Amino acid sequence: MAFDRDAYEVLQVHPKAHQLVIQAAYRVLAALYHPDRDSSAASTRKMAELNDAYAKVRTVDRREVYDKGRERRPPEAAVVVTPYPRPQPSQSNSGTRSGQLDFGRYTGWTISQIAIQDPDxxxxxxxxSSGIRFRAEIERLLREPPAPPTPHRRR
Structure with missing residues (x-):
């Protein structure tokens, strides 16, 4: 049975953890998922995965071999998080419009736009304290039923 997960991830230890920490982590997790304690299929699979991971790093020599192979592996794809789209700030002479935020992650957004996107x-x-000047409008918007978000259209 081949497992693709990183041995350190399975054992829930840092890759630079001391050998005794790895051994202790294995023993604690093995006690949790041992078939004598829980005979479910998920537990059996988890125990097999633990045994496989521990076999890869249980001695200093095996761990060195595993770490060298781990370094050669291409890095996993990173998760890209994009911020919310920000509307262009208005070009009025007074700076920001009434009800438009001039701070934080929603700079340039109106209170009603934020109510649709992020009511929390x-x-x-x-x-x-930074929301005092918007409190009346916020309370009004939160009393109203939320407007459905506009669907994104493909071009």
Whole structure:
């Protein structure tokens, strides 16, 4: 049975952990997933995965071989997180429009736009000192039923 997960991830230890830490982690996890304690298929699979991972790193020599092979592996794809789209700030002479944030992650957004996108942020803003000037509008928007988000259209 071949397992693709990283041995350190399976054993829930840091790759630079001391050998005794790895051994202790294996023993704790093995006690949790041992077939005598839990005979479910998921537990049996987890125990097999633990045994495989521990076999790869249980001695200093095996661990060195595993670490060298691990270094040669290509890195896993990184998760790319993009921020919310920000509307262009208005070009009025007064700086920011009434009801438009001029701070934080929603700079340039109106309170009503934020109510559609992130009502939890509005609840927080209503309690925070930086939201005092928007409190009446926030409370009004939070009392109204939420507007459905606009669907994204493919071009």
């Amino acid at each position: 942020y509005l609840r927080w803003l209503a309690r925070h």
